[in-house]
Amino acid sequence: MNWGNWTFNSANLTLTNKTLVGYDYDIDLEKIHSSADILDWIYQVFGKDGCDQKTIHDLVSAFDEILDPQANFCSFGEEKKQTVDNWLKSSQVVTLKTNS
Numbered sequence: 001m002n003w004g005n006w007t008f009n010s011a012n013l014t015l016t017n018k019t020l021v022g023y024d025y026d027i028d029l030e031k032i033h034s035s036a037d038i039l040d041w042i043y044q045v046f047g048k049d050g051c052d053q054k055t056i057h058d059l060v061s062a063f064d065e066i067l068d069p070q071a072n073f074c075s076f077g078e079e080k081k082q083t084v085d086n087w088l089k090s091s092q093v094v095t096l097k098t099n100s
Contacts, residue, residue, distance in 0.1 A: 001065070004058030008066060015062055020055060021048050029066065033081055035074040038063055 001008040005019045015027040025048070027041055045051055045059055063069055073080050 001062075003062040003065070004054055006058050006062045008062065015059070015066075017045075017055070017059075020045070020050050022050075032067065035069060035079055038067065038069055038073060 005017050007016050007018075008014075009016060013029045015029065017025045025045075027045075032038060032041070041063075042056065042059060046056055067073065
Protein backbone atom coordinates (compact mmCIF):
# COMPACT_ATOMS: atom_id res chain seq x y z
CA MET A 1 0.00 0.00 0.00
CA ASN A 2 1.35 3.39 -0.96
CA TRP A 3 0.28 6.97 -0.44
CA GLY A 4 2.71 9.17 -2.36
CA ASN A 5 6.12 8.40 -0.84
CA TRP A 6 4.62 6.62 2.20
CA THR A 7 4.59 2.81 2.16
CA PHE A 8 2.81 0.51 4.60
CA ASN A 9 4.83 -2.51 5.69
CA SER A 10 2.46 -5.12 7.12
CA ALA A 11 5.35 -7.34 8.29
CA ASN A 12 6.52 -4.84 10.91
CA LEU A 13 3.50 -2.50 11.00
CA THR A 14 5.30 0.65 9.93
CA LEU A 15 4.77 3.52 7.54
CA THR A 16 7.98 4.42 5.75
CA ASN A 17 8.93 7.47 3.72
CA LYS A 18 12.14 7.03 1.71
CA THR A 19 12.46 10.61 0.46
CA LEU A 20 11.57 12.88 3.35
CA VAL A 21 14.92 13.32 5.12
CA GLY A 22 17.35 11.45 2.89
CA TYR A 23 16.96 8.09 4.61
CA ASP A 24 14.12 5.72 5.47
CA TYR A 25 11.86 7.56 7.91
CA ASP A 26 9.69 5.06 9.78
CA ILE A 27 6.55 5.52 11.85
CA ASP A 28 5.99 2.55 14.12
CA LEU A 29 2.22 2.10 14.08
CA GLU A 30 2.40 -0.26 17.07
CA LYS A 31 3.32 2.72 19.25
CA ILE A 32 0.18 4.66 18.35
CA HIS A 33 -2.41 4.36 21.11
CA SER A 34 -4.34 7.63 20.91
CA SER A 35 -5.37 10.51 18.69
CA ALA A 36 -2.64 12.54 20.41
CA ASP A 37 -0.07 10.03 19.14
CA ILE A 38 -1.40 10.44 15.59
CA LEU A 39 -1.30 14.22 15.86
CA ASP A 40 2.21 14.10 17.31
CA TRP A 41 3.42 12.13 14.27
CA ILE A 42 1.79 14.61 11.88
CA TYR A 43 3.65 17.46 13.54
CA GLN A 44 6.91 15.49 13.78
CA VAL A 45 6.80 14.95 10.02
CA PHE A 46 5.67 18.54 9.40
CA GLY A 47 8.85 19.79 11.09
CA LYS A 48 11.22 17.73 8.92
CA ASP A 49 13.30 19.25 6.13
CA GLY A 50 11.76 18.42 2.80
CA CYS A 51 8.23 18.13 4.14
CA ASP A 52 5.60 19.71 1.94
CA GLN A 53 1.80 19.80 1.79
CA LYS A 54 1.66 16.61 -0.29
CA THR A 55 3.76 14.70 2.26
CA ILE A 56 1.36 15.68 5.04
CA HIS A 57 -1.70 14.99 2.89
CA ASP A 58 -0.36 11.55 2.00
CA LEU A 59 0.47 10.78 5.65
CA VAL A 60 -3.02 11.79 6.80
CA SER A 61 -4.50 9.68 3.98
CA ALA A 62 -2.41 6.69 5.09
CA PHE A 63 -3.48 7.13 8.71
CA ASP A 64 -7.08 7.42 7.57
CA GLU A 65 -7.02 4.24 5.52
CA ILE A 66 -4.97 2.14 7.92
CA LEU A 67 -6.15 3.38 11.33
CA ASP A 68 -9.54 4.99 10.60
CA PRO A 69 -8.82 7.57 13.32
CA GLN A 70 -12.25 9.15 13.52
CA ALA A 71 -13.92 5.83 14.22
CA ASN A 72 -11.18 4.30 16.35
CA PHE A 73 -9.44 7.16 18.16
CA CYS A 74 -11.56 10.30 18.43
CA SER A 75 -15.19 9.87 17.43
CA PHE A 76 -17.62 12.48 18.77
CA GLY A 77 -14.67 14.46 20.13
CA GLU A 78 -13.89 11.80 22.70
CA GLU A 79 -10.44 10.26 23.06
CA LYS A 80 -10.39 6.49 22.63
CA LYS A 81 -7.34 4.46 23.54
CA GLN A 82 -6.41 1.66 21.17
CA THR A 83 -3.88 -1.11 21.15
CA VAL A 84 -3.00 -0.56 17.53
CA ASP A 85 -0.79 -3.59 17.07
CA ASN A 86 -3.61 -5.97 18.03
CA TRP A 87 -6.18 -4.00 16.07
CA LEU A 88 -3.98 -3.78 12.96
CA LYS A 89 -2.98 -7.43 13.03
CA SER A 90 -6.63 -8.48 13.06
CA SER A 91 -7.88 -5.81 10.64
CA GLN A 92 -8.84 -6.08 7.00
CA VAL A 93 -6.02 -3.67 6.05
CA VAL A 94 -3.23 -6.05 7.03
CA THR A 95 -5.08 -9.13 5.76
CA LEU A 96 -5.82 -7.60 2.37
CA LYS A 97 -2.36 -6.18 1.84
CA THR A 98 -0.44 -9.27 2.85
CA ASN A 99 -2.49 -11.25 0.34
CA SER A 100 -1.96 -8.74 -2.48
